[in-house]
């Protein structure tokens with residue numbers, strides 16, 4: 575009798591192909607964003623809002639880590655779909671939520687409807703529509719590498735800060751625009767910002783910088 579032909583489960587090759595596809599797509603996206611920095615396409619909003627992201631970027635915990643004070647005037651630049659906007663607004667006097675993409679701002683508008691201390695701004699981090707020395711804190715979560723000249727963008731953040739003001743920068747490995755903390759620190763120093771501290775871990779961190787003294 576002929577030996578039985580071993581049956582192969584179709585599940586394993588399919589899973590391997592899926593995982594390989596995912597890794598290659600991530601790699602491609604990272605290289606592409608690094609080479610041609612640009613805003614995340616609007617169709618990728620689901621990446622920002624997925625439940626897994628919330629598990630390591632819980633909006634309440636992030637807002638607490640930003641250490642905002644009740645009287646602070648805050649700018650959240652690159653607010654995206656507004657995942658963090660209501661939590662940040664709950665900890666300060668006034669929050670301006672800025673994004674270059676009006677469809678993201680519309681999402682943020684829906685999330686902040688009814689909050690009296692939030693203003694939505696369409697604008698570019700490279701040329702903030704805010705007067706000099708008018709803000710206490712600028713929050714930048716997963717946005718810096720989408721801007722072609724991050725050092726200039728950080729100089730712009732410094733410009734709008736009052737003496738004693740701070741810039742809080744968050745990056746996370748699972749976002750294709752991820753950049754290492756050391757690189758952000760180099761950019762920040764070049765922009766005249768002074769490191770105050772780092773929270774989290776290398777995969778999902780928050781760094782705080784002091785602006786003008």
Ligand SMILES: C[S@@+](CC[C@H](N)C(=O)[O-])C[C@H]1O[C@@H](n2cnc3c(N)ncnc32)[C@H](O)[C@@H]1O
Nearest residue numbers: 613622652653654673674675698699715717720
């Ligand atoms: C990866 S998303 C992060 C959104 C949000 N901060 C979050 O973490 O959920 C980056 C956001 O920055 C915005 N953005 C990119 N370049 C920008 C620029 N030059 N000025 C203002 N917003 C920008 C994009 O439109 C997008 O909404």
